[in-house]
């Protein structure tokens with residue numbers, strides 16, 4: 001982003017995701033390695049709205065233009081000149097279909113096993129909901145469908161309805177080799193930092209929690225996921241959720257979304273592709289996010305804000321602020337990664353808000369992510385527009401790591417085979433070198449070896465041997481000293497020590513598990529040694545033994561590690577095979593040199609009994625046995641903990657073995673549960689849109705088969721075949737098991753939510769009480785002022801009355817005086833004079849009272865009565 005000129009920008013990120021329907025097939029393995037991809041950023045400028053164009057009311061004018069390169073956005077404002085370049089910028093005249101064409105790759109990617117995210121970000125009223133869903137009042141019911149799986153949308157439909165239609169079209173393609181597909185949708189909103197199910201909780205009465213589990217990722221526990229049969233089902237759920245969204249009128253938007261919404265589509269599919277061996281299980285998710293709009297806190301405009309609105313605004317701004325911080329941190333990490341692929345990423349504060357936690361995978365994980373930043377072109381939105389452009393600019397350098405989500409059906413027979421192989425190898429190690437495998441990962445050089453468990457005397461014997469070695473070393477060093485030679489360092493307290501040469505009782509060296517080996521024999525012979533040896537020799541032998549043990553231990557650890565990586569789907573079966581073979585080769589080599597070493601110690605293999613060679617042979621046979629055949633079918637052991645539940649069905653066509661579970665193929669096929677670790681559970685229930693749903697819950701998937709009775713997508717959809725199943729009625733043990741644990745977890749969750757609500761209520765109450773107290777105090781003060789005023793008024797009235805009385809008395813005296821003068825002049829003349837004079841004086845008095853006091857020229861003015869307040 002640059003001011004005053006076009007800046008250099010990194011080229012639009014390229015991705016190897018399939019982009020067109022024609023080329024879209026899930027690659028088999030090459031995308032197992034995550035591909036770093038930067039977030040694609042699109043800018044959409046909406047047109048000036050009717051009320052914004054009215055200059056008399058808002059004096060708004062268009063300040064944004066998109067340049068002909070379709071990437072640059074320019075701000076033309078007297079106070080600000082700015083140009084920014086993004087992946088694509090859409091002018092105000094663009095149609096909904098133009099936007100969709102640019103993001104349709106996500107729906108294709110989803111159908112091919114990739115995760116994808118599209119999220120709309122921008123100021124309130126800038127067009128996020130319009131872009132994601134469609135214009136106000138967009139009514140799904142008005143939409144005409146060309147059949148259950150071929151919905152035809154009207155021109156105004158936004159990204160979400162368009163994606164839905166495309167996804168179902170993709171999944172119905174014949175050339176992809178899809179044998180079964182299940183599509184689940186969920187709709188969740190983040191309102192005031194709480195998560196609510198938009199499809200089942202319209203009143204936002206029960207908040208949900210976010211969890212994360214290895215192999216599953218981030219999920220919302222307790223959220224309902226609807227198994228939709230077609231685009232129509234899906235659109236009906238979009239409509240239902242939209243109706244339940246928290247909205248309110250703001251100064252920018254009459255129906256402003258007050259919550260962030262996430263519409264998630266999960267596709268689980270099984271494919272059998274032409275020419276490929278066996279089936280492939282793909283599971284991908286698509287997050288469609290419509291964020292609540294950022295809004296400035298305008299103290300002038302927002303005087304009438306109520307507590308609820310203040311809380312909403314604060315929470316929206318806070319969560320968007322955290323999103324901004326996460327994007328900034330990720331952007332920094334992305335830049336560092338571009339410079340140095342081994343750079344250690346910095347901390348990203350995902351956990352600081354529910355929104356960022358929910359979007360964690362989409363922002364920095366395994367997802368193809370597109371950001372649509374929406375802008376208002378109005379001049380009075382300049383600040384918000386610039387801040388949106390900044391956010392978008394940062395988002396562009398955020399890297400995500402897109403990976404094909406292929407899940408192998410768990411082959412329980414294979415698991416068991418590998419487990420028993422590991423156990424066998426452990427036993428062999430015990431036989432051969434008496435390595436304590438229970439501490440295999442913590443073995444450190446020099447740890448004293450334990451004697452074979454079957455030989456209770458071997459512990460003290462070894463101890464005695466160790467002591468002897470130390471004594472020998474001391475003796476030796478004394479001799480060296482006497483001869484003027486430098487001393488040799490002592491073995492130290494942890495050095496392995498051998499026993500004093502003594503006669504061995506063969507019976508006492510019975511090897512655990514009955515499998516004696518040449519190494520054990522050699523050890524026995526070592527204990528049996530008669531030939532005098534120097535302490536250097538002994539030490540050398542000990543070091544050899546120690547090194548050998550370490551190597552074997554390392555091999556075992558590697559073997560375990562590689563096996564567990566396979567079970568956690570980190571590596572392919574092929575890789576597992578290769579690694580096991582390689583490790584077995586090393587093991588054999590190690591074992592051989594181990595035996596040779598003991599033979600050498602024993603003086604070139606002497607001292608062996610007749611039975612020794614036999615035993616060695618037996619041991620060798622065991623050791624040279626090939627690693628477990630990873631592809632040969634084996635019987636499933638029902639007693640094995642790792643085995644599949646009884647509802648699993650053997651699939652002999654599976655390349656992974658005989659017990660690969662498979663999903664239902666719609667219409668009459670036997671129903672089989674998948675055992676992979678997708679967390680689900682709870683109940684199914686019919687909804688207002690007639691679609692079955694499952695509840696996402698916490699807990700290991702392996703312990704319970706908890707999968708919905710999904711409405712399997714069938715090209716020829718028959719509504720009668722799709723059940724809204726409850727309580728695992730159709731297959732024994734395969735239903736939605738609501739265990740006590742689940743119930744308890746749910747209750748705990750509800751309790752937590754209730755506590756949070758109570759806390760909020762208490763805070764609110766406290767606030768109200770304070771407010772009330774303040775109002776009462778204000779009332780008291782006002783009352784006081786009023787009383788004071790009344791008192792003053794009374795006082796003034798009193799003074800006035802006194803003044804009036806005084807004046808009256810004065811006048812009377814004056815008249816009296818005049819009358820006396822009149823008497824001296826004659827009555828008639830005198831009376832006429834009095835009357836004339838009296839009128840004049842009365843008028844003058846009235847005038848002066850009107851002016852708020854006696855006039856200055858009045859003959860009745862008596863300054864001594866003036867109270868200084870300008871009258872009363």
Ligand SMILES: Nc1ncnc2c1ncn2[C@@H]1O[C@H](COP(=O)(O)OP(=O)(O)OP(=O)(O)O)[C@@H](O)[C@H]1O
Nearest residue numbers: 046124125126127128129130136253256257292293
């Ligand atoms: N591209 C567009 N063309 C025409 N009208 C649009 C466009 N974008 C948005 N509008 C209209 O602008 C108004 C606000 O849009 P919208 O509700 O989508 O904003 P928003 O960003 O989702 O806001 P909030 O964050 O407050 O929910 C609506 O009346 C919408 O129909």
